[in-house]
Amino acid sequence: MIFDSHEAYLAANFKPKVCILGSGPAGTTIARKLGAAGIPVVVLEAGSREFSDESQDFYRGTTVGDFYFDLDITRLRYMGGSSNHWAGWCRVLDKQDFEPKAWAPDTGWPIRRTDIEPYLPEVHDILELPDFRPDVPISDDIRWVQLIKSPAVRFGEKFADELDKSRNIAVVLNTYATELAGDGKRVTGAKLWSNGQDAGAFSADYFIVCTGGLENSRLLLWSNQRSNGGVVPNATALGSYWMEHPTFEGGNAILADYGEFEVDAVNEAFFSPTLAAMERLRIMNFGIRLIETPYAGVKHVIADLACTAPDMAEWVAYRLSQNLRCAAQLYVAWEQAPLASNRIELSKTDVDHAGVPRIEMHWKKSELERRTLVEGLKLFGTTLIEKNLGRVRLMDWIANSEDYPTDEETAGHHHMGGTRMGTDITRSVVDANCKVHGMDNLYVGGSSVFCTSGQANPTTTITALACRLGDHLSKVVAV
Amino acid sequence: MCFFKKMSRRTLVQALIALPALSLFRKLPEADAARAGPSRADPSPADPNEIVEVNGWILKRSDLA
Ligand SMILES: Cc1cc2nc3c(=O)[nH]c(=O)nc-3n(C[C@H](O)[C@H](O)[C@H](O)COP(=O)(O)OP(=O)(O)OC[C@H]3O[C@@H](n4cnc5c(N)ncnc54)[C@H](O)[C@@H]3O)c2cc1C
Numbered sequence: 001m002i003f004d005s006h007e008a009y010l011a012a013n014f015k016p017k018v019c020i021l022g023s024g025p026a027g028t029t030i031a032r033k034l035g036a037a038g039i040p041v042v043v044l045e046a047g048s049r050e051f052s053d054e055s056q057d058f059y060r061g062t063t064v065g066d067f068y069f070d071l072d073i074t075r076l077r078y079m080g081g082s083s084n085h086w087a088g089w090c091r092v093l094d095k096q097d098f099e100p101k102a103w104a105p106d107t108g109w110p111i112r113r114t115d116i117e118p119y120l121p122e123v124h125d126i127l128e129l130p131d132f133r134p135d136v137p138i139s140d141d142i143r144w145v146q147l148i149k150s151p152a153v154r155f156g157e158k159f160a161d162e163l164d165k166s167r168n169i170a171v172v173l174n175t176y177a178t179e180l181a182g183d184g185k186r187v188t189g190a191k192l193w194s195n196g197q198d199a200g201a202f203s204a205d206y207f208i209v210c211t212g213g214l215e216n217s218r219l220l221l222w223s224n225q226r227s228n229g230g231v232v233p234n235a236t237a238l239g240s241y242w243m244e245h246p247t248f249e250g251g252n253a254i255l256a257d258y259g260e261f262e263v264d265a266v267n268e269a270f271f272s273p274t275l276a277a278m279e280r281l282r283i284m285n286f287g288i289r290l291i292e293t294p295y296a297g298v299k300h301v302i303a304d305l306a307c308t309a310p311d312m313a314e315w316v317a318y319r320l321s322q323n324l325r326c327a328a329q330l331y332v333a334w335e336q337a338p339l340a341s342n343r344i345e346l347s348k349t350d351v352d353h354a355g356v357p358r359i360e361m362h363w364k365k366s367e368l369e370r371r372t373l374v375e376g377l378k379l380f381g382t383t384l385i386e387k388n389l390g391r392v393r394l395m396d397w398i399a400n401s402e403d404y405p406t407d408e409e410t411a412g413h414h415h416m417g418g419t420r421m422g423t424d425i426t427r428s429v430v431d432a433n434c435k436v437h438g439m440d441n442l443y444v445g446g447s448s449v450f451c452t453s454g455q456a457n458p459t460t461t462i463t464a465l466a467c468r469l470g471d472h473l474s475k476v477v478a479v
Numbered sequence: 480m481c482f483f484k485k486m487s488r489r490t491l492v493q494a495l496i497a498l499p500a501l502s503l504f505r506k507l508p509e510a511d512a513a514r515a516g517p518s519r520a521d522p523s524p525a526d527p528n529e530i531v532e533v534n535g536w537i538l539k540r541s542d543l544a
Contacts (some may be wrong), residue, residue: 069525161504219505304534304536305536307534308533308534308536308538308542308543309533309536309538309542309543311542311544312542314495377537378532380531381530382537384537385530385537385538385539386506391536391537391538391542392536392537393534393535393536393537394532394535394536394537395535396535398535399532399534
């Protein structure tokens with residue numbers, strides 16, 4: 001059932017056991033799992049079926065530190081959430097992403113990749129993915145990895161019919177959960193805002209917060225403040241260890257056989273480091289993406305190369321004259337070191353229309369990350385030489401150790417951390433089952449639970465974790 | 480700055496494409512060779528497989544020949 005207003009929902013007299021906040025990939029997946037298990041579940045969605053400026057306005061906020069996107073641009077607040085404009089790149093986090101790294105504090109998850117692997121067949125159905133091929137090592141240092149360009153499922157559109165017909169799932173649109181109330185053991189209810197006014201309180205046996213990788217922290221910080229610590233009793237890490245995938249054009253490559261690494265329809269190839277290389281260089285994970293350089297760009301690369309390595313330039317010029325592709329732009333996205341100082345706070349001055357403080361995000365890239373970018377590109381360049389595959393040129397700002405450019409992509413719109421998973425209650429917010437430490441009936445879904453970000457886009461892992469949480473809750477709630 | 484940057488890039492690329500044998504580019508005048516970076520000016524015999532970074536390029540020393 002889908003209700004366009006909270007009033008319409010009330011009239012239906014539906015009795016849910018579980019209340020999910022948010023209908024993005026995480027919330028929708030968990031709801032479908034619970035619905036399939038015969039558990040009555042309500043999904044409260046702040047937005048409506050379509051985009052609206054009024055709804056987006058609730059997402060405005062500020063950033064302190066490095067340049068970042070406007071917070072109302074980098075996500076969408078309506079049914080289906082940010083899946084309404086995601087690009088559809090898919091890959092599960094690597095096995096090594098779950099392991100602690102001696103050279104990077106606060107890394108390591110309380111679960112392993114094998115804990116989510118059983119859910120991958122479901123994830124493939126949901127995201128309409130073909131099977132992933134295994135990584136191919138091209139040297140001891142570099143893996144040729146696969147990111148699948150999926151059809152970019154819009155969760156709101158794809159599942160609207162199924163949700164509407166479901167007897168166990170009620171999706172309630174235009175219903176903003178402004179805060180949760182709790183007594184330090186249980187969430188006792190949610191306060192709602194609908195049609196521009198207070199819409200009373202909502203109760204259910206279980207609450208699952210799936211409001212997105214920025215908003216999960218905001219809602220819990222505000223709820224905790226209002227209930228004097230009654231919602232997240234161990235709140236030291238709440239809002240902290242927030243992460244993105246910084247993304248910049250890192251350079252160019254001249255390739256001996258461009259076609260060798262193109263297997264996907266999108267004609268793009270991706271490379272990442274091996275764990276051994278990360279350990280040796282003490283760097284984080286990264287992904288180098290090869291995108292064919294347009295003709296004019298190739299000429300520039302050749303001209304530049306001719307200044308330094310004329311023989312090579314000659315060879316490339318020859319290939320270009322034969323209409324052969326020979327050059328690529330290298331985009332690098334990398335894993336951020338988890339830092340408590342990268343965090344979401346509540347604004348002290350600015351509130352939204354419902355009176356909830358807006359986000360003040362503190363975000364800065366670290367030295368370790370800069371090293372990851374530089375060493376990563378050099379590693380890739382060295383590998384191409386050793387394997388006789390080509391040559392790499394670093395962008396001037398990287399070779400000359402200048403600041404990050406501010407006129408580029410900057411990051412992936414991937415909002416991770418803030419309610420991270422862990423066993424240490426001073427460094428994490430949820431346990432291995434995504435349950436808030438110390439609370440009996442409060443869970444979190446989405447990438448805010450990520451302990452580390454790896455290099456892969458997050459939604460495949462978000463969906464796998466949501467399937468796992470859905471299964472877990474089905475058992476817990478059925479008892 | 481290297482010698483070739485004085486030419487327009489367009490001219491250079493056209494020259495590169497037109498000329499099948501670019502011996503011209505291989506024999507830099509000594510002064511320009513010295514300006515092309517420390518690795519080029521180094522007179523000591525060096526491992527041709529050594530990885531060097533010149534003008535942002537990650538290269539094998541032998542690439543600089
Ligand atoms: C431009 C862009 C491109 C992207 N490309 C990729 C990509 O290629 N690959 C990839 O893996 N990821 C990509 N992403 C990220 C991807 O969109 C997110 O990872 C994913 O949507 C997160 O799902 P979620 O369910 O956790 O949160 P969201 O999708 O943010 O959904 C949260 C939902 O909660 C609702 N909500 C918020 N607050 C409340 C509240 N208080 N009460 C009730 N409801 C609330 C919102 O309206 C929204 O519907 C991209 C994102 C952007 C912006």
